[in-house]
Amino acid sequence: MHPRNPYNKPPDFTELARRYPPLRPYVFINHTGSSTINFKSLPAQKCLTEALFRLDYGLSLTLPDDRLCPPVPNRLNYVLWLQDIVKFTCGSATVRGLDIGTGASAIYPLLACSIEHTWNFVATDIDERSVQFAKQNVSQNSMDNRIFVERVQADGPILQPLHTSLMNFDFTMCNPPFYSSAEDVSRSAEFKEFGPNAVCSGAEVEMITPGGETSFVARIFSESLQLRTKCRWYTSMLGKMSSIPDLVSLFREHSVDNYVITEFVQGQTRRWAIGWSFQDARVPDTFARVSNPTLRNIMPSRNTLHHAFPGARSANILASALRNVLVLISGVTVTSSATPAIYDHSSTILVHARSNTWSRAARRGKLQETVCADQDLPVLRCSVECRQHSSSYTSGDIACELLFTWVEGKDRLIFESFTSHVSHKITSSLKEFGDVK
Numbered sequence: 001m002h003p004r005n006p007y008n009k010p011p012d013f014t015e016l017a018r019r020y021p022p023l024r025p026y027v028f029i030n031h032t033g034s035s036t037i038n039f040k041s042l043p044a045q046k047c048l049t050e051a052l053f054r055l056d057y058g059l060s061l062t063l064p065d066d067r068l069c070p071p072v073p074n075r076l077n078y079v080l081w082l083q084d085i086v087k088f089t090c091g092s093a094t095v096r097g098l099d100i101g102t103g104a105s106a107i108y109p110l111l112a113c114s115i116e117h118t119w120n121f122v123a124t125d126i127d128e129r130s131v132q133f134a135k136q137n138v139s140q141n142s143m144d145n146r147i148f149v150e151r152v153q154a155d156g157p158i159l160q161p162l163h164t165s166l167m168n169f170d171f172t173m174c175n176p177p178f179y180s181s182a183e184d185v186s187r188s189a190e191f192k193e194f195g196p197n198a199v200c201s202g203a204e205v206e207m208i209t210p211g212g213e214t215s216f217v218a219r220i221f222s223e224s225l226q227l228r229t230k231c232r233w234y235t236s237m238l239g240k241m242s243s244i245p246d247l248v249s250l251f252r253e254h255s256v257d258n259y260v261i262t263e264f265v266q267g268q269t270r271r272w273a274i275g276w277s278f279q280d281a282r283v284p285d286t287f288a289r290v291s292n293p294t295l296r297n298i299m300p301s302r303n304t305l306h307h308a309f310p311g312a313r314s315a316n317i318l319a320s321a322l323r324n325v326l327v328l329i330s331g332v333t334v335t336s337s338a339t340p341a342i343y344d345h346s347s348t349i350l351v352h353a354r355s356n357t358w359s360r361a362a363r364r365g366k367l368q369e370t371v372c373a374d375q376d377l378p379v380l381r382c383s384v385e386c387r388q389h390s391s392s393y394t395s396g397d398i399a400c401e402l403l404f405t406w407v408e409g410k411d412r413l414i415f416e417s418f419t420s421h422v423s424h425k426i427t428s429s430l431k432e433f434g435d436v437k
């Protein structure tokens with residue numbers, strides 16, 4: 001689940017039905033005394049989705065009976081995760097997204113545009129019936145100037161709008177058909193969008209694609225290898241955890257190290273999402289990695305590094321040592337945080353390094369100055385946060401640490417060597433000035 005998802009707490013269906021009367025006939029009290037609806041009933045599912053669209057987003061929705069009825073809580077997780085990624089890595093005033101396989105509901109563009117007023121979408125589908133309904137849903141919510149629905153061909157490029165558009169995109173998103181065949185659908189334990197006893201109205205075109213989701217996303221990856229920075233982030237949802245290792249192998253084969261993996265758990269449904277970028281903006285670990293032990297070996301490397309200073313007397317002393325050390329590193333400039341979301345913290349600073357002047361090789365003059373090809377770009381941007389917390393409830397000891405977060409750069413070694421160099425210098429400086437316990 002995404003921590004900002006308001007549906008992490010189960011809804012009070014009685015209250016929902018009071019606010020959205022068409023839901024009333026579907027609500028009943030179950031054996032535990034809680035109000036609920038019958039998730040096996042397609043009309044009940046549809047009415048719930050319509051109710052949440054109306055009450056929580058002010059949107060109206062027309063869904064056909066023979067296409068997927070998307071559960072809002074599950075779909076919202078993906079939108080919120082993209083919102084985090086965009087906030088941290090995209091500076092543009094207008095955000096442009098591509099929703100691949102938007103479905104009859106056009107749920108992702110509609111939800112996203114109602115939450116983020118600067119976002120615009122191109123939304124594609126190969127299914128004429130879904131395209132017609134998607135266009136209707138966009139129009140009835142007066143979003144035609146922000147969401148452009150386009151029919152594409154099944155045998156054409158999946159990223160068609162990127163190939164033809166003159167504009168760059170900030171992200172692509174996709175909830176692909178998960179399965180490779182009808183047998184794959186019936187075999188799959190993942191077939192429980194609304195829980196194991198739920199009904200699914202998905203048509204074959206929505207559920208099945210040759211080779212399943214891995215092949216579908218691998219096709220997107222292969223097209224992205226040509227398009228590269230035409231889009232900042234290429235992403236997709238995945239219905240099977242087993243697809244992730246295959247896709248990460250592809251990334252590694254093509255030396256794409258800037259990738260992210262997340263997991264969404266909503267009720268009984270578990271989904272994953274994966275993303276990759278050919279640009280240098282990096283995503284904090286909170287949004288780029290998950291702690292699932294099965295996926296440990298294929299997680300992207302850490303972009304957030306903790307360096308502990310157990311001897312430092314306070315975070316203020318540590319912050320002042322940090323500033324003194326940074327001033328002495330040539331080519332480094334420091335600004336206060338530009339306050340991106342979670343690091344909106346007074347003790348967070350943003351460091352820009354024009355070139356690598358701190359590594360041992362650079363200091364011995366053996367390193368050709370690594371300046372970015374684009375002279376205006378730093379070789380490294382990272383944020384540094386000073387933290388202080390009580391390390392023990394009983395002794396009341398203070399533990400201080402620096403949290404380095406890689407914000408931008410091509411070379412991981414430059415980021416890691418910078419954090420080691422700074423930490424080493426701070427430790428020496430704390431000792432020299434007797435600022436340790």
Ligand SMILES: C[S@@+](CC[C@H](N)C(=O)[O-])C[C@H]1O[C@@H](n2cnc3c(N)ncnc32)[C@H](O)[C@@H]1O
Pocket residue numbers: 068070075100101102103104105107108124125126127130152153154158175176177178205206207209
């Ligand atoms: C699982 S459904 C997702 C629908 C909707 N986005 C949702 O989350 O409820 C997959 C969608 O992808 C569409 N699709 C399949 N192949 C496609 C392709 N090559 N390009 C665009 N859409 C495709 C299907 O028609 C279907 O609408």
